[in-house]
Amino acid sequence: MKIMRLGDAGKEQPVVMVDAGGGSRQYFSLLSLAGEVDGGFLAGGGIGRVREALAAGILPVLEGAEGLRVGSPVVRPGSVVGIGMNYAAHAAESGSAPPEVPVMFLKPGNTVTGPYDPAAVPPRSTRFDWEVELAIVIGREASYLPDTVTAKACIAGYVTANDFSEREYQLPGAAGQWTKGKTLPGSTPLGPWLVPAEDIDGGNLALRSWVNGELRQDSKTSELIFDAPTLVHHCSQYMLLEPGDVILTGTPEGVALSGRFPYLQPGDVVEVEVDGLGRQRQELYRAGGGA
Incomplete structure (x- = not known):
């Protein structure tokens, strides 16, 4: 279903x-x-x-x-929670050690868009990157959950996600500016569909990305450092998760930040897929404006 x-x-x-x-x-x-x-x-x-x-x-x-056009399978979430460096190989290619606790950041709900909608490269962007991710959709309120068993019961289902990121905005200086690089309009395509949690094993799914038809990422969610119930439990200790909220579980190795591939340009085509959750396709264009 x-x-x-x-x-x-x-x-x-x-x-x-x-x-x-x-x-x-x-x-x-x-x-x-x-x-x-x-x-x-x-x-x-x-x-x-x-x-x-x-x-x-x-x-x-x-x-x-x-x-008909395919929209995000859930209406605009109240919160989109991103998890950083949740695959050891991606942490390594980012120049970081694997985290000992989940790295959390927030994205506005208005970044969510449909899985086939064109994606805007920001006006001044030179380091626009792709990130295929398994996304969790929350099905019941979660706050200060006692354990991962309770957390698992709060997962309504899973969707495919792409967390477009502007690395020049995200990572300058000693502290970095994750919000600047992760909150761009249209930077969170979701879908094409939501699969209920009881219908799929979110901990054992292949996920892949392509740029202009060339494979970039090819991993499995079994390689997540922190699995889905752990992430829901952890996030609930620091924020109120509400039904319809989305958690992006992190991306595996194979992004442009690694230095192995060029960053995205207007005219490029990005495709991301999670087994059982469908495949996305975004054609990139240059957004107007900007100072």
Whole structure:
């Protein structure tokens, strides 16, 4: 079961996609169950209602679904939490030792965009980078959780994410400026779909990225230093996680920051994929303006 939001930006409607066999797919409207895939839907048993409605065969087919724009599978999150250097090889290529505790940073919810929307390279950017990531979607409120078992129960599902990063903004000087490099408009494509946590093993998924058709990253989420329940538990000790919030679990080695590949330029095409969670594609363009 794959939950999506289809339609023009700001006018998406909730949909469930199911594999119909032979490579074909069927799309069913969820408007009879929910107006949005948001925190209320996730915390209120929305995923369970979708399962029941599918089993009962009462959901209407959405005709022409494949011709609609694909939006983020969850409406704009209240919080997007990024986790830095959560793969040992990526920490090494970044010139850092593997962290002993999760490295957290925040991204605005307005950075979230659809998985196929064009991506803007900032006007003055010279070190724009890609990052394929497994993203966690929170399904219930999480604050000061006692253990990782409780934390695991707070995970509604998983999505594919790309954490576009401007390294010149992010890493100058001794302290760095992670917020500047991680909060750019459209820098968090999510989707194309949300898979419920009970339907997929988030700890054992391959994830890959390509730039202009050339493979850049090829790793597995089993190589995460801190797995998904650990991250939810840790974040809950420092902030209130609400239903619909998103945690980006970190990127593996193979980004431009490593020095092995050139940084992104307008006209480049970036693709990222997590097994079972779908593949994204962004065409890059130069944003106007800037001082």
